[in-house]
Amino acid sequence: MTALADQLLVLCLLLNFAVLGTSRLAFSVRAVALQGVVLGVLPALVHPFSWHLVAIVAGIILVKGAAIPILIVRAILKADIQREFEPFIGYIPSLVLGAIFTALAFIFASRLPLAPEHEGLLFVPASLATLMCGFLVLMGRRKAISQVIGYLLMENGIFIFGLLLAEAMPVMVEAGALLDLLVGVFVMGIVINHISREFSSLDTSRLSTLREE
Amino acid sequence: MAAGGQAINCFVLFCLAVACQGASGLPLLFARSSAAAQRFSVLLMLTGSCAGSAAALWSLTSPAPVTFALISGLPFGPGSLGIDALSAWFLIPVFLVTGASALFALGYWPADRHPETAARVTFFLGLLAASLSALLLVRHLVLFLVVWEIMALAAWFALSTEDEKPEVRDAGILYLVTAHLGVLVLFAMVSLIASLTGSYLFPAPGSLPAQGGLASAIFLCALIGFGLKAGVMPLHVWLPSAHANAPSHISAVLSGVVLKVGIYGMVRIFSCFATPPPWWGGTVLILGAISGVIGVAFAIGQHDLKRLLAYHSIENIGIIMIGLGCALLGQSLASPVLATLGLAGALLHVLNHATFKALLFLGAGAVIQAAGTREIEVLGGVGRRLPRTGLFFLTGALAICGLPPLNGFVSELMIYLAGFTSLKSSPGLMGALPVLAVPVLALIGGLAVACFVKVYGVVFLGEPRSPEHVGTGDPPASMLGAQALLALVCVLIGVAPICVARPLENALAAYRGGFVQQALVPMVPFTWITLLAVLLLMLAAGAALWLRRRTGRAAATSRTWGCGYLKPTPRMQYSASSFGSLLVAWFGVVLRPEVHRTDPAGSFPGPAAYRSHLPETALERLFLPLLEYLYEKSAPVRHLQHGKLNLYIVYTFLTLVVLFILTTR
Numbered sequence: 001m002t003a004l005a006d007q008l009l010v011l012c013l014l015l016n017f018a019v020l021g022t023s024r025l026a027f028s029v030r031a032v033a034l035q036g037v038v039l040g041v042l043p044a045l046v047h048p049f050s051w052h053l054v055a056i057v058a059g060i061i062l063v064k065g066a067a068i069p070i071l072i073v074r075a076i077l078k079a080d081i082q083r084e085f086e087p088f089i090g091y092i093p094s095l096v097l098g099a100i101f102t103a104l105a106f107i108f109a110s111r112l113p114l115a116p117e118h119e120g121l122l123f124v125p126a127s128l129a130t131l132m133c134g135f136l137v138l139m140g141r142r143k144a145i146s147q148v149i150g151y152l153l154m155e156n157g158i159f160i161f162g163l164l165l166a167e168a169m170p171v172m173v174e175a176g177a178l179l180d181l182l183v184g185v186f187v188m189g190i191v192i193n194h195i196s197r198e199f200s201s202l203d204t205s206r207l208s209t210l211r212e213e
Numbered sequence: 214m215a216a217g218g219q220a221i222n223c224f225v226l227f228c229l230a231v232a233c234q235g236a237s238g239l240p241l242l243f244a245r246s247s248a249a250a251q252r253f254s255v256l257l258m259l260t261g262s263c264a265g266s267a268a269a270l271w272s273l274t275s276p277a278p279v280t281f282a283l284i285s286g287l288p289f290g291p292g293s294l295g296i297d298a299l300s301a302w303f304l305i306p307v308f309l310v311t312g313a314s315a316l317f318a319l320g321y322w323p324a325d326r327h328p329e330t331a332a333r334v335t336f337f338l339g340l341l342a343a344s345l346s347a348l349l350l351v352r353h354l355v356l357f358l359v360v361w362e363i364m365a366l367a368a369w370f371a372l373s374t375e376d377e378k379p380e381v382r383d384a385g386i387l388y389l390v391t392a393h394l395g396v397l398v399l400f401a402m403v404s405l406i407a408s409l410t411g412s413y414l415f416p417a418p419g420s421l422p423a424q425g426g427l428a429s430a431i432f433l434c435a436l437i438g439f440g441l442k443a444g445v446m447p448l449h450v451w452l453p454s455a456h457a458n459a460p461s462h463i464s465a466v467l468s469g470v471v472l473k474v475g476i477y478g479m480v481r482i483f484s485c486f487a488t489p490p491p492w493w494g495g496t497v498l499i500l501g502a503i504s505g506v507i508g509v510a511f512a513i514g515q516h517d518l519k520r521l522l523a524y525h526s527i528e529n530i531g532i533i534m535i536g537l538g539c540a541l542l543g544q545s546l547a548s549p550v551l552a553t554l555g556l557a558g559a560l561l562h563v564l565n566h567a568t569f570k571a572l573l574f575l576g577a578g579a580v581i582q583a584a585g586t587r588e589i590e591v592l593g594g595v596g597r598r599l600p601r602t603g604l605f606f607l608t609g610a611l612a613i614c615g616l617p618p619l620n621g622f623v624s625e626l627m628i629y630l631a632g633f634t635s636l637k638s639s640p641g642l643m644g645a646l647p648v649l650a651v652p653v654l655a656l657i658g659g660l661a662v663a664c665f666v667k668v669y670g671v672v673f674l675g676e677p678r679s680p681e682h683v684g685t686g687d688p689p690a691s692m693l694g695a696q697a698l699l700a701l702v703c704v705l706i707g708v709a710p711i712c713v714a715r716p717l718e719n720a721l722a723a724y725r726g727g728f729v730q731q732a733l734v735p736m737v738p739f740t741w742i743t744l745l746a747v748l749l750l751m752l753a754a755g756a757a758l759w760l761r762r763r764t765g766r767a768a769a770t771s772r773t774w775g776c777g778y779l780k781p782t783p784r785m786q787y788s789a790s791s792f793g794s795l796l797v798a799w800f801g802v803v804l805r806p807e808v809h810r811t812d813p814a815g816s817f818p819g820p821a822a823y824r825s826h827l828p829e830t831a832l833e834r835l836f837l838p839l840l841e842y843l844y845e846k847s848a849p850v851r852h853l854q855h856g857k858l859n860l861y862i863v864y865t866f867l868t869l870v871v872l873f874i875l876t877t878r
């Protein structure tokens with residue numbers, strides 16, 4: 001079973017690169033959605049069966065794989081943006097940096113003081129790598145929608161880390177985590193709406209006029 | 214059990230007081246321009262004040278300190294509240310002044326005339342009063358900081374009530390910046406204390422060793438953090454503009470009580486140390502002397518009635534600091550008489566200054582409301598139109614000058630006595646320092662008399678200087694009642710100081726649990742003070758009676774003697790600037806007055822002009838240039854803040870990676 005889980009985690013890592021290397025927003029959203037679905041399946045593989053687990057899996061697949069992507073795709077359609085032009089960090093450098101960060105994640109993970117039963121698993125490096133790729137998207141892209149995708153990647157990274165603890169996770173914590181995510185997306189949605197209304201553009205680099213002199 | 218029952222009763226009364234004060238702003242929030250709602254809120258404030266004063270007086274008579282662990286779930290340990298005589302002593306001015314100010318506001322800031330600001334100022338006055346009361350009861354350092362912050366913000370909202378005026382906004386921002394700088398230093402102090410004792414509770418009196426770098430750091434943090442709030446020179450920069458631009462009853466609370474919690478903080482923290490090294494007391498005493506003398510010198514040069522009173526607050530904080538310095542020196546030199554007299558003088562002056570300064574600010578408020586300006590140079594002859602306000606103002610003025618038979622005299626006498634004690638007994642350089650208090654106090658007293666002769670003479674006596682600022686008449690009963698209450702306290706303490714001796718002794722005992730307790734009565738000649746006061750009052754009454762009979766006989770009125778001038782005008786009177794110019798010139802080195810003059814020239818001179826202005830020297834010549842310099846020098850650092858969201862995320866990311874590397878090595 002762990003072999004299958006590891007393969008899925010590798011798929012997650014590859015999906016990170018897919019997000020990093022594309023300029024098409026719709027493709028990024030689909031990649032993140034797919035990552036969400038993969039992550040949703042993962043708990044079922046690593047933990048023994050229980051109805052609680054079923055609920056978790058169903059909830060995650062619904063939220064991460066369907067609800068949030070649909071919200072973002074709607075935002076894309078509404079704002080009429082298909083591509084991310086002129087990112088701060090180009091696509092090829094993004095991929096290279098992503099590779100470096102992934103490597104770094106493996107180094108960090110080997111040094112983390114983990115519980116003995118978690119050592120040597122692919123979960124920790126995959127989580128760190130996804131987190132850092134999310135950061136990279138946040139840093140490198142201009143459009144507010146790309147920023148939302150970056151946040152989602154980061155959330156996925158945090159989620160992978162949480163998988164280690166899924167059995168110990170009480171329902172409230174999961175609900176809290178999911179709510180957190182949803183709130184994040186809502187906030188970004190509102191921000192996007194307001195940016196486009198106030199500045200007639202979804203380019204976050206124009207936000208620099210808001211700083212204090 | 215009886216003592217415990219009494220403590221619980223006191224505590225319940227205090228809670229009731231805080232709740233009443235805190236809730237007093239609510240009625241007006243729901244009915245913004247309703248006079249009935251305002252009356253109800255004043256009633257709440259007065260109820261709070263009565264309950265609180267009763268409890269404070271009650272706990273002053275029984276010196277046993279009590280602590281309650283109230284809120285247990287705090288992250289920094291259980292939040293505890295406590296009552297002891299020291300807190301109770303500081304609580305009395307809180308309840309007295311906030312109650313009087315709320316009563317004064319009924320006529321001064323009526324809701325039907327200020328519908329858009331009355332709710333705001335009432336609400337924040339209530340919040341300020343509640344936070345001040347709570348602050349003195351808190352025995353947990355973190356909780357103390359929380360309440361301190363609430364108090365600072367409530368005071369800010371209250372003082373910037375008229376925020377449509379640019380000078381009020383400037384004063385508010387200056388206050389906010391300095392208040393937060395002070396809180397920053399207090400944060401450092403709290404963590405230092407916690408690292409010394411291992412807990413976030415206030416240490417027991419006399420429990421900490423005063424030697425070592427950590428103790429010195431705590432002392433300096435307390436001095437700076439609380440000194441910023443108390444307005445010790447040169448940390449006083451926020452004080453004059455804030456007091457001048459707040460509504461007068463808020464100025465009274467600011468000056469009467471908010472400054473005093475700075476003193477309370479110092480006293481409370483200093484009380485935790487066993488035997489402070491002599492340089493602590495020396496520093497406090499010298500800072501006090503500087504604040505006192507320079508504060509009153511600045512006051513003489515002011516043309517703004519409330520700004521002038523604000524500088525007198527600095528002067529009086531200086532006097533309190535002199536007393537506190539004597540007390541600390543007395544502890545380090547093992548001279549209990551010096552310590553007792555110094556601290557007793559300081560504590561009594563806290564109460565006295567709160568009453569007479571609040572009285573003066575309320576009087577100033579009445580004058581401003583009647584005459585429409587706070588510029589001394591255009592006021593004049595107000596006393597004839599507001600005779601009762603004039604009488605109360607005169608009472609406050611005499612008290613602030615430290616003249617018998619009023620309360621200022623009693624507390625200053627104690628500090629004088631402390632200085633003289635040291636002359637007889639204490640050896641060495643540090644032993645000679647308290648002696649310095651004597652000439653300094655004398656100088657302060659003399660200058661204060663000069664200043665208030667100027668204020669009273671120019672504002673209340675003489676002829677009106679401008680027709681539009683003549684003054685209408687005495688204010689309504691609520692405003693007069695508030696002033697009368699405070700004036701009564703001034704006279705009471707001045708005439709019968711023996712009634713504060715016992716509470717004061719208990720407060721001193723609370724300062725240090727195991728301190729060698731000295732009875733105040735044999736040290737301070739209370740009987741002589743009372744005799745002198747009664748004699749003076751009788752003399753004054755006799756003189757007044759005699760004058761009335763004389764003037765009653767010859768009621769003829771005529772023009773003032775014209776000095777040979779054909780057309781005397783009110784503009785020929787001594788003005789405030791001319792009265793103060795000599796003294797201002799003496800202190801010119803420190804005060805740096807700005808004078809603009811066009812002298813008359815030639816045999817047939819044209820129009821001449823003279824204008825003098827006393828800037829806030831410490832702010833304009835020291836702090837602002839320093840900040841400007843820092844601003845220029847920090848330009849490279851400020852490039853980091855460019856407003857680009859992506860780069861901010863890079864900062865976050867880099868920080869995370871660095872932390873990761875540091876912690877996993």
